[in-house]
Amino acid sequence: MAVRSGEQQTLIGVLLDAQRTGINRGTSGNASVRATGGFVITPTSIPYDQMDPSDLVKIDDAGIASGLHRPSSEWLVHQRIYQHRSDVNAIVHLHSPSAAALSSLRLDIPPFHYMVAVAGGSDIKCADYATFGTDEAADAAILALANRYACLLSNHGLIACGDTVRQAYNLSIEVESLAEQYLLARTAGMPVLLNDLEMDEVIANFHGVGDARPSNN
Ligand code: 13P
Numbered sequence: 001m002a003v004r005s006g007e008q009q010t011l012i013g014v015l016l017d018a019q020r021t022g023i024n025r026g027t028s029g030n031a032s033v034r035a036t037g038g039f040v041i042t043p044t045s046i047p048y049d050q051m052d053p054s055d056l057v058k059i060d061d062a063g064i065a066s067g068l069h070r071p072s073s074e075w076l077v078h079q080r081i082y083q084h085r086s087d088v089n090a091i092v093h094l095h096s097p098s099a100a101a102l103s104s105l106r107l108d109i110p111p112f113h114y115m116v117a118v119a120g121g122s123d124i125k126c127a128d129y130a131t132f133g134t135d136e137a138a139d140a141a142i143l144a145l146a147n148r149y150a151c152l153l154s155n156h157g158l159i160a161c162g163d164t165v166r167q168a169y170n171l172s173i174e175v176e177s178l179a180e181q182y183l184l185a186r187t188a189g190m191p192v193l194l195n196d197l198e199m200d201e202v203i204a205n206f207h208g209v210g211d212a213r214p215s216n217n
Contacts, residue, residue, distance in 0.1 A: 001035040001058045007090070007165050008033070008040060008053040014169035015048040018094060023176055028095040029157070030072035032082075033165050037061055039082055043069035073133045080138035081145065081161065088149075088161040092168040098180035099158035102126070106154050109175075109182050112191040114202045118174045119150040119160075122199035129154035150175045 011031045018024035027048070032041035038060040042048075046055060046069060057067035059079060065071045072078070078091050102109070109116055109124040116124055127144035130136035141159055144151035150160040150171050158175050162168035185191040194202075 001037055001040065001060070003033055003035040003040055004089075004164075008056055010165040011040070011042060011056065012048060012051050012053065014092060014165055015042065015051075018096075018169070018172075019048055023096045023173065024094045029093055030074055030078075031092045031165060031168070032072075032075075032078045032090065034082055034089040039078060041072050041075050041078055043067065043071060044073050074137075076133055076135065077138045077141055077159075080135070080142060081159075084142050085145070085161065087163075089163050090161065090165040090168040092160050092162075092165070092172045093153075093157065094160075094172050094176070095157040096172070096176040096179070098183055099152055099176050100156065102179045102183055103152040103157060104155045107182075109152070109178050110191075111194040111199045112182055112185060113178060114194060114199070115174060116178060117199060117202045117206050118171065120148045121203065122194075122196065124148065124150055124152065124175060124178065126152040126154055129156075132156060152179070 011033055015029060015031055027045050030042045032039050038058060040056050040058050043055050043057050055069055057065050057069060057071035059065050059071060059075055081088055081091055103126055106126055108126050111122045125144040127140040130140045141151060152158050158172060160168045160172035160175055162171055
């Protein structure tokens with residue numbers, strides 16, 4: 001199963017970075033990258049500082065896992081996103097504090113800040129609640145990711161997607177920052193939201209410089 005060069009090391013690298021910066025803690029979170037005939041995902045419950053590429057688990061198109069360990073408990077959600085979104089080649093999932101907190105309020109992130117457009121549109125949706133790792137959780141995430149590259153997962157955290165692992169991780173950092181800023185603003189009142197025209201202009205400018213480009217699926 002071939003993976004783009006360097007991506008397996010980057011999978012571990014971004015989760016280590018997430019732990020180092022405090023955006024994610026312990027063994028929560030997981031990440032994957034598309035491969036020929038399937039994808040490669042982090043194993044379940046192994047500390048990132050004890051993980052190397054040989055610990056990663058391969059899942060083929062039939063959902064058969066191979067490797068030294070059990071795959072992430074959320075492998076099915078990753079698989080279903082890859083099946084549904086040909087424009088996604090990498091997925092990062094975090095239990096980052098502000099995204100998890102906002103997701104427990106079951107709030108979308110509205111256009112309170114122009115950077116919301118970084119996920120591909122004028123808001124970042126919060127997926128309906130479903131038990132982690134289930135088909136229902138995959139359905140909810142796929143719906144919330146429509147025309148977007150990121151979403152919150154109710155009472156859980158966030159998912160960010162990209163063409164590369166680094167791109168998905170960078171987006172996860174942006175989404176966590178936006179969740180933090182939005183929560184902060186909500187403690188002081190109701191933020192003034194940008195209107196459709198203002199957000200359309202931002203999205204057009206982002207496209208011009210090659211930022212998030214949602215597909216129509
Ligand atoms: P895994 O270690 O099984 O990937 O689980 C971590 C997680 O974030 C579950 O939501």
